[in-house]
Amino acid sequence: MTAPKVELAAVVKAFDGAPVLRGVDLAVHPHEVVCVIGPSGSGKSTLLKCVDLLVPIDAGTISLDGRAISTPDVNPNTVRQGMGIVFQAFNLFPHMTVLDNVTLGPRKVQGLSRSQAEDRARSLLGRFGLDDRADEYPDRLSGGQQQRVAIMRALAMDPGLMLLDEVTSALDPELIAEVLNAIRDLKAQGMTMLIATHEMGFARDVADRVAFLDDGVVLEEGPPERIFRSPTHARTGEFLQRIIDAGRL
Amino acid sequence: MTGPGLADVQRKGPRRLWPGGGSDGREEGARSALIAATSTVVFVGVVSWVVLTSELWPAVQRQFFSWTHFKRSFPDVLSGFWLDVQMFLVAEVLILAIGLVVAMIRALRGPAFLPLRALAVAYIDLIRGVPILLLILLLGFGVPALRLPGVPISALFWGVTALVVSYAAYTAEVYRAGIESVHESQRMSARSIGLTQFEALRHVIVPQAVRNVIPALLNGFVSLQKDVALVYVLGVREGLREADIYNARTFNYTSYVAAAVLFLAVSVPVARFTDWYTERHRRRRQAMSA
Numbered sequence: 428m429t430a431p432k433v434e435l436a437a438v439v440k441a442f443d444g445a446p447v448l449r450g451v452d453l454a455v456h457p458h459e460v461v462c463v464i465g466p467s468g469s470g471k472s473t474l475l476k477c478v479d480l481l482v483p484i485d486a487g488t489i490s491l492d493g494r495a496i497s498t499p500d501v502n503p504n505t506v507r508q509g510m511g512i513v514f515q516a517f518n519l520f521p522h523m524t525v526l527d528n529v530t531l532g533p534r535k536v537q538g539l540s541r542s543q544a545e546d547r548a549r550s551l552l553g554r555f556g557l558d559d560r561a562d563e564y565p566d567r568l569s570g571g572q573q574q575r576v577a578i579m580r581a582l583a584m585d586p587g588l589m590l591l592d593e594v595t596s597a598l599d600p601e602l603i604a605e606v607l608n609a610i611r612d613l614k615a616q617g618m619t620m621l622i623a624t625h626e627m628g629f630a631r632d633v634a635d636r637v638a639f640l641d642d643g644v645v646l647e648e649g650p651p652e653r654i655f656r657s658p659t660h661a662r663t664g665e666f667l668q669r670i671i672d673a674g675r676l
Numbered sequence: 677m678t679g680p681g682l683a684d685v686q687r688k689g690p691r692r693l694w695p696g697g698g699s700d701g702r703e704e705g706a707r708s709a710l711i712a713a714t715s716t717v718v719f720v721g722v723v724s725w726v727v728l729t730s731e732l733w734p735a736v737q738r739q740f741f742s743w744t745h746f747k748r749s750f751p752d753v754l755s756g757f758w759l760d761v762q763m764f765l766v767a768e769v770l771i772l773a774i775g776l777v778v779a780m781i782r783a784l785r786g787p788a789f790l791p792l793r794a795l796a797v798a799y800i801d802l803i804r805g806v807p808i809l810l811l812i813l814l815l816g817f818g819v820p821a822l823r824l825p826g827v828p829i830s831a832l833f834w835g836v837t838a839l840v841v842s843y844a845a846y847t848a849e850v851y852r853a854g855i856e857s858v859h860e861s862q863r864m865s866a867r868s869i870g871l872t873q874f875e876a877l878r879h880v881i882v883p884q885a886v887r888n889v890i891p892a893l894l895n896g897f898v899s900l901q902k903d904v905a906l907v908y909v910l911g912v913r914e915g916l917r918e919a920d921i922y923n924a925r926t927f928n929y930t931s932y933v934a935a936a937v938l939f940l941a942v943s944v945p946v947a948r949f950t951d952w953y954t955e956r957h958r959r960r961r962q963a964m965s966a
Contacts, residue, residue: 481864508870518865522883531879532869584869 430493432457432588432619433478433510438487438497440473447473449643450487455588458617462630462651465640466666471623472515474640475590478621479512491588508536511581515593517573519565525552525576526561532584544583551579555609571602575609582613589613591622595629607633627670631655639663742930749922749931757915757938763836763904768897770840775847776886780877782848783855796848803845809906812838816910835907843900850892854885891957894950898943905939915939 431454440448447470455461463471476482478489480496480503489497496506520528529551530544539547552558555575565573574594581589591610595603607629613620614633624630630637631651638648639658646660658664727733781789782796803811815838820829828834858881866876886893905916913921915935922931 476864479868481868503867504870504872507868512868514861514865516861518861520862520865520880520884522887532871535875535879536870580869 429457431455431490432459432492433621434488434490435474435478436488436490438474438477438489439485440470440477440482441485446643448477448484451640451643451645453638453645453648455619455621457619459635460614460618460620460622460633461636461638461648462634463621463623463638463640464625464627464630464666469640470643471640472592475512475592475621475623479510479590480506481512504536508532508584509586510588510590511578511584511586512590513574513577513581513592513594515596517565517570517577517597519573519577519580521565524562524564525557525568528565528576529580529583532580536584548579548583551582554612555579569602570598571605574598574602574606578606578609578613587619589618589620591620591624593623593625595624595626627655627667639666641666738928740929740933742928745922745926745928745930746934749919750934752918752922753915753931753934754938756913756918757935759832759912759914760901760904760916760939761942763832763839763907763914764901767836767839767843767904768900771843771847771896771900772893774840774844776851776882778844778848779851779855780874780882782852783877783881784873786873800845800848803842804849806842808838808842808903809909811842812906812909814838815841816907831910832907832912835910835912836904839900839904839907843896843903847893847896850889850896851882851885853892854887854889855881857888858884887957891950891954894946894953898946898950901943901946902939905935 434454435451438448438451451474463474465471473482477484484497488495491506491509526545526548529548533539533544533547534541549558549561552561557572557575560568560572568576595606598606611633634651636648637651637654638645639654641662647658647663654663655667658667778796778799781792784793812835816831816834819827819834862880863876866880871879905914908914908917908920915938919931919935923929
């Protein structure tokens, strides 16, 4: 069996002494989609930021393609080029057009010429149905469009792994579907993804594996059918019951 | 000296000089304008009448507002003032550039950059704690007196240098306020696509930061525009110096008024522009967040 695309072993992270991750073990294999579910504050977001080295971990190991990336000798800039992250609040660069948002990384980091980078960006825009928005500024786009641009901005770097952090949580309900469809499209292309989400229906639908994160540890993981139908842990069951009661599953 | 400070950055918007306009109804706006115009005319009229009919006025006019002395001193003051304008232009460009570099150094994170950061902080603290006039005297008289080989001895050169050194420290703080006003998530997004700290600052953070502090930077322009006259203490024959020379010859102060008119002719439009720009900037941001 090949090495996991990304693997976390006993990852610990605390903010100002308050533990957020208390020994997380989790692996995502090539072309696999893993959804991390769990209550607010369980550490889902932090987990993804740790993988992208945006937040330094306190203990444990994170490996990418079998090589440790959480050690100080690794250049985080190089590591980040190999993965894309999309945030809950889109975080597009407001002073740049859609095209410039998507081409910035390829031009400045990968050294592509403007025309090469724009060709790549335009083909991505076409694929996600935003060709006519290339020259708009982000504040002229709907939330769903902004989030799709954010996905493209990450994809433009040609990443081997995508990290999606609650990408639909800030969207109006009618805009969620367009973003989820974009992610389904990525799965169909074989993209490896680690997704933190509150959308249980989506997780059940798109995930190869679901990991339930509770109080800083992965309490259980498995295929979505099993996790959603017959969770082993009482806490997983309680969490899912709350979601069902809220009418979200 | 009145350098641009953090208060300028935090200032919400300019005071409105004229009432009316905006969201007021058209009729109400016209009424406000009429009231404003009437009260202004009455006020100016009363003050002028009181001043001009005062027994002291002829003496004041002779000393400060003599048309003859104005005409006689104006050409020299004007040519000196041209030097002020040139000093301002050269200094401002350097100030904007150096201030930005210092602010960017201060914004770098990580233990590796600690010495650089410490240097930037020390520079800002040191310079901001010293009167600008002291700096001008120190560099303008002190350095040439050393007679170091290859080092310029021109008072003009060192005067402008002192202005740049001083103003760049204040301007770095203005930029820093701007950099801190850009949300952390922007830095994170920039780093996530593989940009280095410096690239993230240069392409993502600073362009947004500068936009947020343009009003404060413009206030710095107004301030520097008159502070260039401080180099007169070094004997540089700029506008104020020329006015001073004329006064020393004639014991008449109209030459100072002539210099004041020239400084005002530049600073008032810039100040009005700053207010106009700040207001527009504020409205745009409000429209964006709506």
